[in-house]
Amino acid sequence: MVEGKKSINFLKAMLYLLPALVLMAIFTFYPLIDTFIISFKEQYDNVTGAYSSIGFENYQRIFSAGNQFVLCLCNTMVIVFASVPVSILLSLLIAVALNSIKPLQRFFQTVFFLPYVTNTIAIGMVFSIVFESHQGLANTIITSLGGSNVNWLGGNIQGVTLGNNLFNPDNALFTPQWFTSMIVLMVYIIWNSLPFKILILLSALQSIDKQYYQAAQIDGTSKFRIFSRITVPLLSPQIFYLLITSFIGAFKEYTSVVAIFGEGAQSVGHRHNMATVVWYIYDKIGSSDATEMGLAAAGAVVLFAIIMFFTAINGYVGKKRVHY
Amino acid sequence: MLLAIIIITAIIIIALLISKLIVTKKEQAFENARRCPENKYYVENADEIIRREKTLKTIRYIVCYTFLVLLAIFMLVPFYWMIVTALKTEAEIELVKPTLFPKVITWSNFRYILDAKYQMSLTTSGKLQFDLFRLMYNTLVVGVFSTIGTLVTTVMAAFAFSRIKFPGREIIFTIFLATMMIPGEMMIIPNYIVVVKYLHGENTYWAMIVPFLISVYYIYLLRQNFRQIPDELYYAAKVDGTSNLKYLFKIMIPIAMPTLITISILKLMGSWNAYVWPMMITSRDDMRLISNGLRQSFTDSEGRSHQGRQMAAAAAVLAPLLIVFVCLRKYIMRGVSRSGIKG
Numbered sequence: 001m002v003e004g005k006k007s008i009n010f011l012k013a014m015l016y017l018l019p020a021l022v023l024m025a026i027f028t029f030y031p032l033i034d035t036f037i038i039s040f041k042e043q044y045d046n047v048t049g050a051y052s053s054i055g056f057e058n059y060q061r062i063f064s065a066g067n068q069f070v071l072c073l074c075n076t077m078v079i080v081f082a083s084v085p086v087s088i089l090l091s092l093l094i095a096v097a098l099n100s101i102k103p104l105q106r107f108f109q110t111v112f113f114l115p116y117v118t119n120t121i122a123i124g125m126v127f128s129i130v131f132e133s134h135q136g137l138a139n140t141i142i143t144s145l146g147g148s149n150v151n152w153l154g155g156n157i158q159g160v161t162l163g164n165n166l167f168n169p170d171n172a173l174f175t176p177q178w179f180t181s182m183i184v185l186m187v188y189i190i191w192n193s194l195p196f197k198i199l200i201l202l203s204a205l206q207s208i209d210k211q212y213y214q215a216a217q218i219d220g221t222s223k224f225r226i227f228s229r230i231t232v233p234l235l236s237p238q239i240f241y242l243l244i245t246s247f248i249g250a251f252k253e254y255t256s257v258v259a260i261f262g263e264g265a266q267s268v269g270h271r272h273n274m275a276t277v278v279w280y281i282y283d284k285i286g287s288s289d290a291t292e293m294g295l296a297a298a299g300a301v302v303l304f305a306i307i308m309f310f311t312a313i314n315g316y317v318g319k320k321r322v323h324y
Numbered sequence: 325m326l327l328a329i330i331i332i333t334a335i336i337i338i339a340l341l342i343s344k345l346i347v348t349k350k351e352q353a354f355e356n357a358r359r360c361p362e363n364k365y366y367v368e369n370a371d372e373i374i375r376r377e378k379t380l381k382t383i384r385y386i387v388c389y390t391f392l393v394l395l396a397i398f399m400l401v402p403f404y405w406m407i408v409t410a411l412k413t414e415a416e417i418e419l420v421k422p423t424l425f426p427k428v429i430t431w432s433n434f435r436y437i438l439d440a441k442y443q444m445s446l447t448t449s450g451k452l453q454f455d456l457f458r459l460m461y462n463t464l465v466v467g468v469f470s471t472i473g474t475l476v477t478t479v480m481a482a483f484a485f486s487r488i489k490f491p492g493r494e495i496i497f498t499i500f501l502a503t504m505m506i507p508g509e510m511m512i513i514p515n516y517i518v519v520v521k522y523l524h525g526e527n528t529y530w531a532m533i534v535p536f537l538i539s540v541y542y543i544y545l546l547r548q549n550f551r552q553i554p555d556e557l558y559y560a561a562k563v564d565g566t567s568n569l570k571y572l573f574k575i576m577i578p579i580a581m582p583t584l585i586t587i588s589i590l591k592l593m594g595s596w597n598a599y600v601w602p603m604m605i606t607s608r609d610d611m612r613l614i615s616n617g618l619r620q621s622f623t624d625s626e627g628r629s630h631q632g633r634q635m636a637a638a639a640a641v642l643a644p645l646l647i648v649f650v651c652l653r654k655y656i657m658r659g660v661s662r663s664g665i666k667g
Contacts, residue, residue, distance in 0.1 A: 003493065009490040012568070016484035017496070019477040029513035037512060046517055093341050094395060098387045103341060111396045113657060114403070117649040119597055121615045122638035125622065126406045129631050136424040137405050191399070194658060203661040223384075239581040252507050255599050281509050282600060285516060293513060300509045307507055 006028065039297035041257035046293040058298035068272060069299055072280040078249040078278065079189065087190045091197035092099050096231065098198070099205040109202065124259020127188045128153055152178065152184050153260070153267050167173055173273065181267035181274055187255055193249070197242050204238040207233070236322045241304035244314050251263055278305050335391040341389070342382050408636040410434060417631050433636035435543075453611075454637050458610055459617040460644075466532045466602075467595035467615060471588050473537040478587065482546035483572050486523075487558065497547075500540045516604055519527055526609045532602050536594075543586045545662065549583045551578055586659030589652055596645060 014021075037045055039058055041051035084178070098108055115123070130137045131152035139149045160188050212234070216226050232239070253276050265275040274312040277299060284296035350573070410433045412426040435442050437456055448526055474618060484490075486495050507572040515535055525531030553576060561571045577584070612620065618641055622634045649656060 006491055011490055013484040013488040013490040013493070016480040018480075020481040020500075020543070023477065023534075024500070024503070026518070026533045027515055027538070028511055030507075031511035034426050034514035035510050040354065045348070077374050081615075090395075094392070101388060101392070108396060109391050111399055111615065114646075114649075115399060116660065117593065117645050117656065119618070119638075119641050119645060121597075121599060121613060123402055123406075123621050125618070125634055125638050126402045129409060129635065130402060130405050132631075134416060135419060138424070140422050140424075146346075149472055175347075191402070197492055198394070199657060199661045207655070212664045246532050248505070248507070252509065255597075258599070263619070273589070281512075285513060285604065293517075294639070300507075300513065302663075304510050305506070311505060322398070 006300065022281060035297050035300055037296075038294060039301045041138050041294055043291050044294040044297075045290045047290050050234075051294075058294040062295055063301070068275060068283075069277070069280050069295075069302075070276045071173055071273070072275045072299075073302075075182075075273075075275060076277045077252060079185070079253050080247060082182075083189045083193070084243070084246045084250050085135060086186075087193045087197060087246065088239065090190065090243075091194050091201055092232075092235075092239070093196070094198050095201035095205055096227065099201055112198050113195045115192055116199075118192075120192065120255045121259045123192070124188060124256055127184065127191075131184045138139050150180055150245055152180050160237045162308045176271055176275075177267060181261070185274065187259065188260060189250070189253065191254060193246060199244070200238055200242060201235060204235050208234050240322045241313070244318075247310050247314065248307055251303065251310070255280070331393075334389070336391045338386060341385060345378070345382065345385065403642075404593065406635045406639055409631055410639050412632055414632060416629075419491060425582065430481045430632075433632040434640075436633050437636045437640050449463075454617065454621040455609070456637070456640055459614040462529075463595060463614040463646075465529055466598075468591045469529070470533045470595060471535050471591040473533065474479065474591050475541055475584060475588065477538050477578065478542045478546055478583075479572070481543045482550050483576065485543065486550035487568075487576075501544065504540050504544075512601070514606075520605060525605060527606055527608050529611075530606050532598070532613070535594060535601070536598075537593075542591075545659075546580060548582055550578045552580055582658070585652075586622060586655045586662075589648065589656055590659055593645065593648070593656075 042057040043052040133151045281299045284292045413430045520527040599615045
């Protein structure tokens with residue numbers, strides 16, 4: 001520790017922190033506040049900087065019926081609540097299985113880590129070809145098992161849509177086409193998120209004291225009981241950490257959607273039916289109508305609020321359930 | 325076909341493991357029997373127990389390995405399909421019943437991606453569809469400079485947070501950490517306005533570098549590492565009359581080298597994957613980074629056709645990452661796994 005006079009130390013520290021503080025001020029703190037302000041500026045024009053008044057109009061507009069944002073929010077929620085539990089459960093099973101084997105453990109470990117060091121866009125394009133409706137690998141496997149071709153990504157075939165759905169003004173959500181496209185997206189997101197989780201859980205498993213297991217073995221405890229009473233509680237800090245980070249990550253899902261469905265995020269016509277909240281934000285920033293920047297800001301604030309809300313819930317539950 | 329080979333190999337491996345297991349168990353049983361030959365009852369019973377345990381354990385191993393092998397196949401299939409598709413001819417890709425292994429291996433797709441002249445001769449628009457080396461060059465420029473800059477800011481900040489005692493240290497660090505929870509989308513709108521409107525950063529390298537010169541997560545990682553260095557080392561250096569800066573460069577940085585290497589690799593990989601920000605601030609094709617170039621080269625006009633070329637391009641983008649992974653696996657995996665263990 002650098003000892004000495006407090007004021008001199010403060011100056012010294014500021015000198016070392018200067019680059020970090022300046023960059024954070026310009027690219028983190030100022031934008032954070034400015035986004036809030038922009039979201040309340042009505043008819044904000046980002047070219048001239050002019051706006052008509054301060055109010056909630058942007059929020060009203062994004063939540064009004066027929067706005068793309070509601071659809072994006074639905075998609076994001078589906079992604080979050082389907083992909084996070086599945087991937088955590090799967091990675092837990094894989095980590096436990098990996099931990100219980102001796103030969104080939106390192107080989108499997110490397111294989112399971114491989115998706116981490118890939119390019120999201122490149123592999124997304126691979127997935128869109130694996131799930132291609134005519135000659136894709138997925139359909140080949142399905143047809144060879146006796147099924148019929150599935151129109152995963154919309155492709156060239158006209159989208160099959162089921163009558164009216166109350167949820168979606170433009171009839172893009174919860175249709176058969178939406179479901180099949182969502183399955184592909186889910187598979188990709190899970191494929192992509194497994195390596196990180198497996199690695200974290202495995203390294204935590206390997207650091208668990210063997211004595212717990214030996215004690216359980218002496219008592220003749222069943223394998224399932226060992227898993228649920230020793231392994232999971234001892235892993236709970238890591239599971240909890242993964243839960244928080246993957247919740248946040250799933251709420252921000254964007255690149256994987258663009259990678260599979262292109263920048264329009266659509267698998268049917270021109271409906272943007274696979275769009276997520278972050279997609280909406282970027283779409284509005286890039287919009288030719290300069291006044292839509294306010295909508296993007298409002299969308300970002302809503303996303304921020306949702307993430308904070310879920311992180312708070314996680315924190316609350318974590319306090320009760322996690323054993324440190 | 326290849327799937328069948330993989331499955332058969334897996335079965336053989338499992339069978340070998342099981343047989344080895346059985347042999348060792350049998351030896352143990354004999355060992356037990358040899359140790360207490362007078363107690364016949366015990367030996368028989370032990371045999372019985374061991375046999376039961378053995379079958380249970382074998383079943384458990386079979387389930388375990390089958391599960392792992394299946395999931396490993398799931399993990400590897402995209403890579404396999406990418407390479408196989410890139411090696412197929414256009415006609416073979418268009419077959420209604422696709423082949424699992426190319427009948428005729430063609431390198432023309434890879435040549436199209438890697439050889440600019442060849443690509444030019446095949447395009448009608450008069451410009452390259454996918455200029456791999458230009459994209460790689462852009463990405464490397466952005467990646468290398470942002471890595472160097474990040475290392476500088478990270479080392480300085482981590483040093484201040486771990487070695488200098490100053491009022492407000494914990495508060496500032498907590499504020500830094502809190503920003504990690506905020507989604508980047510909260511910052512991107514004003515950043516975009518500032519960089520493009522006020523600083524005229526459109527289509528420039530610095531606009532892709534400067535906003536990402538700071539990473540709270542890396543500061544946190546390095547601070548943890550610096551804190552593990554005992555204070556005594558610092559006092560010893562002070563007694564010898566070493567300055568703070570010299571101490572930082574001669575002692576702390578060498579000790580924290582593995583962490584710095586990890587940070588560099590992760591940062592470089594990050595710019596290889598950067599998509600959103602570069603997309604927003606570049607409008608010219610020759611300024612794009614590799615992910616954007618890849619996405620934008622294979623969408624509009626040609627759609628899903630030319631799958632072979634798409635996959636060859638994807639493979640070319642992935643290859644450097646995989647090479648880095650193979651060479652520096654230790655650093656990457658350690659850096660990533662460290663993030664899960666909270667200090």
